[in-house]
Structures are given as C-alpha cells and as structure tokens.
Amino acid sequence: MGLDCADLESCYASFVDVEIDKLHLLALVGDDKQAVAEILDDFLGGGLSLLDEMELALSKADIDSFEGTLHQLKGASSMFGLKSVCQICVGLEAESFEGIEVSTLLELRDIFGKSYKLAKLLVVG
Incomplete structure (x- = not known):
C-alpha cells in the first residue's frame, strides 16, 4: 500500500474522505520515523x-465473531487517531447485523487503506 501519487497535491486530494487526528497519532508514536x-x-x-x-x-x-472483530478494529483505529475508520465502525456497531452489506465492508476497507496511507504520509513523509 505505497503512495502512488504523481505529486503531494494529488496525494492529499485522494484523501478527501479520510479524517485523522494527527496530534493524537504523533503523541502515540513519537518522532522516530x-x-x-x-x-x-x-x-x-x-x-x-x-x-x-x-x-x-x-x-x-457469525454475529459474535463479527461484532468482536469490529470492536477490535474500532478500538485500534481510535487509538491511532483514524477518525474515519472509527466512525464507520461505530455506525456498523449501531446497525443490525442483518442490515450490514458486503459493500459497506468494502468501503471500510477502502477508507482503512486511505487512512493508513495518509497517516504514513503525515508522520513518516
């Protein structure tokens, strides 16, 4: 999942639907790149x-496995300041299991990947 942008501006434009708490992330991981x-x-x-x-x-x-794994992802995302991922997880927790679509998980996967890339870009460079 490397950064495959032509320039920095196009990279940032690809993250328009991603929100990260950079200060939270930096406080957690420090400045050792x-x-x-x-x-x-x-x-x-x-x-x-x-x-x-x-x-x-x-x-x-498997509702129990889904809910447990979703909770883990929500907690990890919150810990790293990946607000967009965490918000989707909170929404999924509030939804009935029967109403969850595969497309929602694909969206979550996409936002997760973008959040990782943006976090790495912001913190590591």
Missing part, C-alpha cells in the same frame, strides 16, 4: 486481518 513506519506497517497488517475476519464472519452469519 523508523519506529513510526514499523508501527504503522504492523497496524496495517493487523487491520487488514481484522477486515478479512469481519468479511468471513459476515459470510458465515
């Missing part, structure tokens, strides 16, 4: 695994 990059990469891997688990739980109609 190498350490920050490793933490964000670990977060990416963990978050993608959680999204995979959510999609599997939805396909199997």
Whole structure:
C-alpha cells in the first residue's frame, strides 16, 4: 500500500474522505520515523486481518465473531487517531447485523487503506 501519487497535491486530494487526528497519532508514536513506519506497517497488517475476519464472519452469519472483530478494529483505529475508520465502525456497531452489506465492508476497507496511507504520509513523509 505505497503512495502512488504523481505529486503531494494529488496525494492529499485522494484523501478527501479520510479524517485523522494527527496530534493524537504523533503523541502515540513519537518522532522516530523508523519506529513510526514499523508501527504503522504492523497496524496495517493487523487491520487488514481484522477486515478479512469481519468479511468471513459476515459470510458465515457469525454475529459474535463479527461484532468482536469490529470492536477490535474500532478500538485500534481510535487509538491511532483514524477518525474515519472509527466512525464507520461505530455506525456498523449501531446497525443490525442483518442490515450490514458486503459493500459497506468494502468501503471500510477502502477508507482503512486511505487512512493508513495518509497517516504514513503525515508522520513518516
């Protein structure tokens, strides 16, 4: 999930639907760019695994697994200041399981990827 933008302005334009609390993120990870990059990469891997688990739980109609995994993703996103991801998770928690569509999880995956890229761009460069 590298940054594939022609220039910085086009990169920022691609994140128009993503909101991050940069100060919260910086307070959490500090200013060691190498350490920050490793933490964000670990977060990416963990978050993608959680999204995979959510999609599997939805396909199997496993409500408990879905809700538990959703809660983990919401907490991790909140901890890292990824407001857009957290807001979608809060919305999904409020929705009945039967009403959740695969398209919503695909949107969540897209916002998660953009949030990761923006966090990395803002903090690591």
